Amino acid sequence: MLLRQPRGRLQKLTQDKAEVKVNGTNIKELIEDLEKNFPGIKDRICDETGKIRRFINIYVNEEDVRFLQQDATPLKDGDEVSIIPAIAGGQGSSNSPEQERWAIAGGRQ
Secondary structure, rough: OOEOOOOOOHHOOOEEEEEEOOOOOOOHHHHHHHHOOOHHHHHHHEEOOOOOOOOEEEOOOEEEEEHHOOOOOOOOOOOEEEEEEEOOOOOOOOOOOHHHOOOOEEEOO
C-alpha cells in the first residue's frame, strides 16, 4: 500500500516524506506498520489504550471508520484511507484539514 500525505504535522514523523509504503489488512495493522517504520506516530493517532484518538478522523474510501468497524475496518486493493487530525483554532489558525490529510492508495500487499 502507498501512503500519500501533503505537508502537515504527521508528515514530520515520516521524515517529511510525501509518500511511504505501508502494509495492513485493516486499520489497526496499518497503524502498527506505520509505527514499526516511523516510531512515535502511533502515539499521535492512538491513545494509551490503543484506540484511535477522538480528534483523529480516519476514512476508508471517504467513509468514517467510526461508522464502519473502527480500527478493525478491513482494507483491500484500491482502497483509499485518509488520516486527518482535527484542527482547532480560530482567527490566525494557518492549518486546514487538507494540510493534514493522508491518503493511502491500494490495499493488501
